[in-house]
Amino acid sequence: MLHGWEYGSLIFDVIGMKDSKIRVEVDGKGKNCILVIEYDLDLSKDDFWAKNRCIPFPYVAEDIEKELNEWKADYEKMGHKQNNSS
Numbered sequence: 719m720l721h722g723w724e725y726g727s728l729i730f731d732v733i734g735m736k737d738s739k740i741r742v743e744v745d746g747k748g749k750n751c752i753l754v755i756e757y758d759l760d761l762s763k764d765d766f767w768a769k770n771r772c773i774p775f776p777y778v779a780e781d782i783e784k785e786l787n788e789w790k791a792d793y794e795k796m797g798h799k800q801n802n803s804s
Contacts, residue, residue: 722774723774723775723776724771724772724773724774724775725770725771725772725773725774725775725778726767726771726772728775729759729771735759738758738759738760739756739757739758739759740756740757740759741754741755741756741757742754742755742756742757743755759771766781766785769781
């Protein structure tokens with residue numbers, strides 16, 4: 719089945735979703751070690767998912783940037799300095 723460019727549809731098609739959960743494999747930083755992390759995309763607990771799941775992905779990308787900038791500002795307000803040496 720093909721979907722449009724909505725965030726929820728892309729997550730379903732690209733990552734896969736079952737019972738409102740996604741599983742992501744990440745490098746476990748060990749020899750041949752892969753960790754599988756499961757995320758519950760529960761509408762009542764995940765505000766970002768609830769707000770963006772039916773939105774076209776380009777707008778979600780803008781919201782990701784906005785949310786990240788807000789998080790960084792809050793982080794710095796708590797007395798942490800941002801390391802810009804990337």
